[in-house]
Amino acid sequence: MTATGEAAGMGVRGAPTGPWWWARRRSLVLDVCLSLVSVLECVGEGARFADEAALPVLLGVLVGVLAGSVMLVRRRWPVAAVLVSIAVTPAQMGFLLGVVGLYTLAAWDVPRRIIAVLAGMSVLGTLVVVFVRFDRDMAQDGYTPGAWLIVAISVLVALGLAGPPVLLGMYVGARRRLVESLRERADGLERELSLLADRAEERAEWARSEERTRIAREMHDVVAHRVSLMVVHAAALQAVAVKDPEKASRNAALVGDMGRQALTELREMLGVLRRTPEGQVAEKPSAAEPVRLAAAVAAASGGPGEGAVEAPAGAAPGVTLVTAEGGEGPGLADLEDLVGQSRAAGMVVELLAEGEERPYAASVEQTAYRVVQEALTNVHKHASGAKTWVRLARREAEVALQVENGPSDGGADVRLPSGGNGLVGMRERVSALGGVFVSGPTDAGGFRVSAVIPGASS
Numbered sequence: 001m002t003a004t005g006e007a008a009g010m011g012v013r014g015a016p017t018g019p020w021w022w023a024r025r026r027s028l029v030l031d032v033c034l035s036l037v038s039v040l041e042c043v044g045e046g047a048r049f050a051d052e053a054a055l056p057v058l059l060g061v062l063v064g065v066l067a068g069s070v071m072l073v074r075r076r077w078p079v080a081a082v083l084v085s086i087a088v089t090p091a092q093m094g095f096l097l098g099v100v101g102l103y104t105l106a107a108w109d110v111p112r113r114i115i116a117v118l119a120g121m122s123v124l125g126t127l128v129v130v131f132v133r134f135d136r137d138m139a140q141d142g143y144t145p146g147a148w149l150i151v152a153i154s155v156l157v158a159l160g161l162a163g164p165p166v167l168l169g170m171y172v173g174a175r176r177r178l179v180e181s182l183r184e185r186a187d188g189l190e191r192e193l194s195l196l197a198d199r200a201e202e203r204a205e206w207a208r209s210e211e212r213t214r215i216a217r218e219m220h221d222v223v224a225h226r227v228s229l230m231v232v233h234a235a236a237l238q239a240v241a242v243k244d245p246e247k248a249s250r251n252a253a254l255v256g257d258m259g260r261q262a263l264t265e266l267r268e269m270l271g272v273l274r275r276t277p278e279g280q281v282a283e284k285p286s287a288a289e290p291v292r293l294a295a296a297v298a299a300a301s302g303g304p305g306e307g308a309v310e311a312p313a314g315a316a317p318g319v320t321l322v323t324a325e326g327g328e329g330p331g332l333a334d335l336e337d338l339v340g341q342s343r344a345a346g347m348v349v350e351l352l353a354e355g356e357e358r359p360y361a362a363s364v365e366q367t368a369y370r371v372v373q374e375a376l377t378n379v380h381k382h383a384s385g386a387k388t389w390v391r392l393a394r395r396e397a398e399v400a401l402q403v404e405n406g407p408s409d410g411g412a413d414v415r416l417p418s419g420g421n422g423l424v425g426m427r428e429r430v431s432a433l434g435g436v437f438v439s440g441p442t443d444a445g446g447f448r449v450s451a452v453i454p455g456a457s458s
Contacts, residue, residue: 021076031072038096039068045093060091067094078104082118089125092133098122099165106169107176119166126158217425219266221370226262228377230255232345254344331365332357332392332399335372339390342376348387349376355394364455367429368392368399371437374422375403375449383408386446398435399453407445426451 022028042064050060067088074081074097082105085098102122106115131154237251330338339351359365372390379388386405393400423439426449430437435453442448 027075031075034096034100035069035071038071038094038100039065041096042068042088042093045095046091049091049093063088063091064093067097071097071100074101074104078108079110079114079118081105082122086118086121086125089122089129092129095161098126099161102162103165103169103172106166107173108169109173109177115166115170119162123158123162126161127154130154130157213428216421217428220421220425221374223262223266226258226265228380229341229345230258230262232380233258254341258341329362329366330369330373331362332360332368332394333365334369335390335392338369338373338376342380342388345380346385347376347379348385349390350388351390351392353392353394358394360399360455363433364399364453367433367435367453368401368451370429371401371426371449371451372403374426378422378447378449379403379405383447397454399455401451401453402448404442404448405446423449 022031043061044064046060046062046064046067047057048060049055050057067084070081070084078101081097081101085094085101088094089098102119105118131150134153135150233251233255237248237255241248335351335353339349342349372392376388376390379386383405386408388403388405391400391402391404426439427437430451430453433453433455435451437449437451439449440447
């Protein structure tokens with residue numbers, strides 16, 4: 001009896017489980033039972049009314065059957081059920097039909113004014129019938145009560161028959177609508193949670209992809225430049241090993257020094273990757289491991305190079321380690337050393353700096369350093385022997401860089417492989433800080449890389 005109107009034809013989650021307009025089979029059984037009781041009541045009252053009105057009893061029975069059968073459609077057409085009950089009120093039949101019809105109407109999704117009008121008509125009809133019947137019965141018994149008593153009793157009976165069904169129906173209807181609203185909200189929340197889970201997975205995948213790209217870019221910047229210089233020096237070492245042993249020794253020392261610097265930067269990067277969110281190192285390597293790594297490089301290169309420091313106590317003889325500077329990576333102050341390494345490898349390179357020295361954010365300085373580093377590496381790879389100019393402009397709110405090389409002079413090809421990621425990595429680094437990156441060939445046959453990195457001096 002709680003599912004009425006359009007919602008009555010739907011079961012749980014909107015799926016109908018009963019025939020026609022019944023939501024469930026038990027609703028059908030209930031309405032059939034109520035209809036049988038209503039038919040019996042209307043038939044009895046109809047026969048009595050026909051007898052009193054000197055009408056054929058069969059007509060009263062037929063009207064009673066028709067009126068009582070309307071109970072079957074009270075869920076589909078509750079307004080019709082109430083109107084039929086009001087219509088047969090003068091015959092003093094349809095008591096059950098009127099009570100159940102008003103309840104169904106109030107629980108149905110209809111405007112409140114329609115409920116109020118039909119309930120008022122039912123109250124008025126019941127009031128008139130009760131008033132006439134009570135007055136006639138009292139007159140037959142020889143008792144004549146006051147008019148106020150008859151009116152009071154009639155009002156109480158009429159309100160007692162119409163008020164409780166209407167109030168109960170309105171309560172049940174409001175409760176049903178609340179449950180449906182909560183169910184729809186739960187379904188909406190479930191869909192939103194599913195969408196959020198999908199978006200979270202997409203963001204996690206995007207973050208993993210970005211992190212892989214960042215790690216690949218860092219590894220490329222750290223390894224490519226050092227190894228490129230090592231290959232250049234090794235080629236020079238091979239060329240002068242017999243003719244100039246002293247120069248060959250210097251080249252071997254430079255190769256060893258660069259190898260140690262590459263190992264140091266790789267260890268720093270791996271140390272960052274191995275840190276937990278709390279800042280603790282997941283697995284701390286033994287103190288002898290860096291010494292063994294440096295010792296292997298030193299043994300391969302024939303001794304320590306410039307820029308190295310003595311190894312800790314207990315290290316193998318002749319082993320040196322390169323110290324890390326600050327832990328934030330290289331910056332603009334290290335460009336002179338970077339250019340010097342390329343000069344030592346035989347490149348003719350000039351560093352032109354403008355503007356007074358001022359500190360910038362670590363990310364800005366490191367990005368500028370990596371751009372120059374990768375540009376010089378590309379010159380080693382693709383324009384061996386070409387003259388190169390490195391221009392740096394320190395400004396109040398930005399750092400401007402330009403690395404330009406002339407055409408290659410046809411020097412010895414050191415056969416350095418190219419992965420095609422250098423320019424892409426430089427562009428990604430500069431764009432991540434909101435800067436501008438431009439690269440392309442020059443009219444003179446060389447290549448130019450330009451970058452403007454925003455970042456106010458600190």
